[in-house]
Amino acid sequence: GAGVSQSPRYKVAKRGQDVALRCDPISGHVSLFWYQQALGQGPEFLTYFQNEAQLDKSGLPSDRFFAERPEGSVSTLKIQRTQQEDSAVYLCASSSRRLANLDEQFFGPGTRLTVL
Amino acid sequence: AQSVTQLDSHVSVSEGTPVLLRCNYSSSYSPSLFWYVQHPNKGLQLLLKYTSAATLVKGINGFEAEFKKSETSFHLTKPSAHMSDAAEYFCVVSKGNTGKLIFGQGTTLQVKP
Numbered sequence: 001g002a003g004v005s006q007s008p009r010y011k012v013a014k015r016g017q018d019v020a021l022r023c024d025p026i027s028g029h030v031s032l033f034w035y036q037q038a039l040g041q042g043p044e045f046l047t048y049f050q051n052e053a054q055l056d057k058s059g060l061p062s063d064r065f066f067a068e069r070p071e072g073s074v075s076t077l078k079i080q081r082t083q084q085e086d087s088a089v090y091l092c093a094s095s096s097r098r099l100a101n102l103d104e105q106f107f108g109p110g111t112r113l114t115v116l
Numbered sequence: 117a118q119s120v121t122q123l124d125s126h127v128s129v130s131e132g133t134p135v136l137l138r139c140n141y142s143s144s145y146s147p148s149l150f151w152y153v154q155h156p157n158k159g160l161q162l163l164l165k166y167t168s169a170a171t172l173v174k175g176i177n178g179f180e181a182e183f184k185k186s187e188t189s190f191h192l193t194k195p196s197a198h199m200s201d202a203a204e205y206f207c208v209v210s211k212g213n214t215g216k217l218i219f220g221q222g223t224t225l226q227v228k229p
Contacts, residue, residue, distance in 0.1 A: 033216060035217075041222070042219030042221050042222050043160070043206075048214050055214060059216075097215075105215070106159075107159040109159045110159065
């Protein structure tokens with residue numbers, strides 16, 4: 001399809017395990033965002049990429065969270081030593097513009113992470 | 117700092133009656149404002165956006181919103197609710213040139229037959 005895809009859709013991890021969440025943005029989209037949505041809350045910004053450059057990672061909650069986009073397309077969000085408070089839906093969004101402030105962000109369906 | 121406040125966590129209407137979802141914003145300059153909708157098990161979808169052009173913004177599925185600077189509001193309306201409108205609605209402000217989005221807490225819209 002032509003939309004943003006994310007995998008896996010669901011992930012269950014034991015506390016302390018590492019996880020990797022994948023995002024395939026719309027082809028050609030320059031900007032890529034990760035958001036975290038806790039149950040019953042609005043999404044919260046984690047990090048932003050412009051092509052392969054990570055220009056803003058101010059929303060990452062701890063140094064256990066790491067994101068990359070090495071070739072400027074697919075992105076991976078990695079969480080090390082998962083904790084129960086990491087349980088949330090992780091959303092990826094992409095935008096066609098370099099400066100995305102006026103533009104629509106297209107969201108993927110999210111990955112629901114449950115940490116036991 | 118930019119932020120949005122959605123004044124109702126839950127709104128219930130009858131099918132065919134008007135919808136009003138309220139949002140106030142805080143911004144140090146003219147903001148870019150959006151409404152997104154989230155249906156269960158589906159991705160967030162843009163309903164409409166305000167980017168300092170016309171203050172009355174028309175979106176998809178019959179929704180519209182009016183930007184009122186004097187009231188710092190950006191309320192979402194629809195003249196007649198459909199059952200398919202039942203979903204979670206988010207008022208959103210864009211922060212900075214990169215466009216990272218700041219979401220409100222969301223309003224759950226229930227539509228009764």
